[in-house]
Amino acid sequence: MHIPDGFLDPAIAASTYIVSIGFLAYAFYKAKKTLTPEKMSMLAVVAAGVFAAQMLNWPIPGGTSLHFVGGALAAILMGPWLGIASIFLVLLVQCLVFHDGGITALGANVLNMAIIDVFVGYLCYKAACKWGGGDLAKALGAFLGGWLGIALAGIACGFEIGFSTQFPFGWTVTVPIMGGWHLVLGIVEGIITSSVVLYIAKRAPELIAAERG
16 A cells, blocks of 8 residues: 555645645644653554554555555554554655655555544544443454555545556556455454454553543
């Protein structure tokens, strides 16, 4: 899902930058108000885990790549604002140091993986917890968050690439391919997210920010 340089039209790249910068500015503002040493440690641990998982990429036709994202997990454990900040830091390091995702496409990559995936994952988990507070509700919310979060992020990526004129295929090709593959991968991401959340809920429930606010 890391879009490289040269895939996006300048207008699309610029618009995704503007949207992402706006969300990031607000996210860092909100996160700074409640930041503690404990949350800093949590952010570092989550970011390191997501960074390692995202480095495993599988190229797919009609799009860019397929990989675990971790936005829903970050949001459930730290809340949406710190979740956005953690995934953004991962994407920034990958882009600048490992050239995984282009600089011109960083705005789109942040929008897809650090904003859409994070918020979808958080909202799914919150909705499930309101429906019921038991393990089944938590497992379902975490699974749906991981699955839908990465699927919708993949669909957004497909639209961004498909509407860019320099890419050889239109959105009628890129959206089904990106969305379809990420719907499949989303099942794996949902299972992993659900398993981690359930384990933490039993061992250290105080670490799940999505259940506190």
